[in-house]
Amino acid sequence: MNLVPRVKAISPSLTLAITAKAKKMRKEGIDVIGFGAGEPDFDTPDNVKQAAIKAIDEGFTKYTPASGIDELKEAVVKKLTRDNNLTYTPQEVIISCGAKHALFNICLCLVEEGDEVIVPAPYWVSYPEQIKLAGGKPVVLETKESEGFQIDPDLLSRLITTKTKAIIINSPSNPTGAVYSKAVLQKIAEIAVQHGICIISDECYERIVYDGKESISIASLSEEVKSLTIVVNAVSKPYSMTGWRIGYTAGPKELIQAMSKIQSQTTSNPTSIAQKAAVEALNGDQGFVEKMVKEFAGRKDYMVDRLNKIGSVSCLNPAGAFYTFPNISGVLGKSDGGQSLGTSLDLSNYLLEKAYVAVVPGSAFGSDHNVRMSYACSMENIQKGIDRIEKALEQLQ
Ligand SMILES: Cc1ncc(COP(=O)(O)O)c(C=O)c1O
8 A cells, every 4th residue: 555655654552662661561471561551540530520420311412512601611711810820712622632643733724735733752652753744854953961951042042944833841740750940931032022933831740740840831921932832731641641632732723713623524523521520620629630640649759759869860850740750871871681772762771671660761752861760659669660671770791
C-alpha cells in the first residue's frame, strides 16, 4: 500500500518496544516493576464517577454540540478564573477528547506546510510528531539540566525565523517536572509579542506542583500576551481521569471556531457522559487533588533521595508533574561484561532484562542523558524498584 509521506515522517514511539517487552515478561510470570506510567495510580474520585452514572441514568447519552456542552465550557471558564486568574467567555473555550486531541487540532489550525514550531527539549513525545503530521517543522530548543531545564530566552530569540509560527511550552513539564519561573515566562512572552508568534501553553500538570511552587499561566501576564496564547488543559491528570478523554482549550474566538469546525467533521463531540463527569470534577470538591499531590510529594522526595545516593546517577528534585528525570551520563559507556551501554535505550533494556525494572529512555523526549521514572506507583514498588536498579548498576564496569 502506498502510504502518504506525512505518515511516513512520523516516528514510532520509542517507548513501545520497552513497554511491549515488559508486558511480555509479566505474562511469563516475571515480577516487573514499572516506572513508565504516564497517569496517576489513583482511582477517579467517587463524586466524578457518580456524576457519570447519573448522566447515564438520565439518558444523557446522545450527541452533544461538537465543541462540548455549555455547562462544561462554563465550568472551564470558572476554573480558569479561580486557578489561573484568566478571564474567558464560553465562546473562547472548546472541549476535546483529551489534551492530545486539542493540541493536534491546534496544529491543524495554525501550522501550514513548512511552518516552524519551536519545541523546548526535553519535550513531551507527541509535540514533534503532531507538528510534522500537520505539515510543519519542529525546531528543537535545547534546555540545560544545569539551569533546571528553564528556557534560555537568548537561545529562543536566535531560533526565530520568518517561518516561526508558534512555540509550545509545557509547565510543569513532562518529562522534567520543571516549572517555569515568572521571569522566564515574561521573557518568552516578550519575545512572542515582539515577533507576533503564538504561544501554545500545555498546562496539563498545572495542579501537580510541590513545595509551595506556583504554576503560572503565561496567558495571565497581560492582555497582549493572552491574545497570542492558547491555553490547553485537561481533567486527565489532576482528577485521575485519563481514560475519560476530556481536554479543553481557551483562546481567541476565531481559533476556537476553527477547532470546532474540525471536530464537527472528524470526531464530533467528546463523550457526553465524560463531559458531565468533567463538570463535577471542575466544580466539585477539590480535596482529591490536594490528597493526591501530597502523596506524590512523599514518593518524589524518596525517589530523588534514593537516586542521588547511587554514585553514577544524579537527579534534580522536580517542581511538578509526577516524573523524575535522572541523569545517567555516569552510567553510559559502562558495560555488563558484554556490550557497552551507549544510549538511554541500551540502559533501559539492561534494567528491564537484568533488574526487571521498566524505565522510559530519555531519547524518547529528546535527551539521551536521562531516563524518565514515574512515581505514579506504590511506595513499596518504588523502594523495590530502586533497590533493584542500585544493584544492577553496581554490576556495571
Ligand atoms: C505534557 C502532556 N500534554 C498532553 C498530554 C495528553 O493528555 P490527555 O490524556 O488529556 O490527552 C499528556 C499526557 O501524557 C502530557 O504528558
